[in-house]
Amino acid sequence: MASHSRSTSAMGGSYGAGATREKTHFELQREALIGEIAMSFEHVLANINKLNRSLEAVVAVGNEFSSVEALWSQFENVMAKEEESSAAAPGTEEQDVGERSTTPKGEPTPTSH
Numbered sequence: 001m002a003s004h005s006r007s008t009s010a011m012g013g014s015y016g017a018g019a020t021r022e023k024t025h026f027e028l029q030r031e032a033l034i035g036e037i038a039m040s041f042e043h044v045l046a047n048i049n050k051l052n053r054s055l056e057a058v059v060a061v062g063n064e065f066s067s068v069e070a071l072w073s074q075f076e077n078v079m080a081k082e083e084e085s086s087a088a089a090p091g092t093e094e095q096d097v098g099e100r101s102t103t104p105k106g107e108p109t110p111t112s113h
Contacts, residue, residue, distance in 0.1 A: 023031075
């Protein structure tokens with residue numbers, strides 16, 4: 001702490017009116033480190049942008065499978081409904097499938113029995 005306060009007071013005296021001075025070792029090191037930090041931030045920003053583009057590509061691929069997922073979901077719902085109806089009454093299986101209506105997305109609407 002004491003050496004820090006001495007160096008601050010020594011530097012403070014050289015800020016006189018119009019005095020030109022050479023940069024101290026501390027100031028040169030600080031500028032070098034600030035430059036390195038700025039370069040590192042630029043690399044981080046570039047990598048974040050690359051990651052963002054990759055995530056957008058993953059989401060786009062996932063969205064391409066939404067229609068397939070909807071079809072399989074509808075198939076699963078139909079099969080589950082057939083299992084329920086066959087467990088309740090074995091002869092009414094075809095009637096339940098024929099009565100089923102679908103929404104505009106192709107998903108089965110809930111029916112009450």
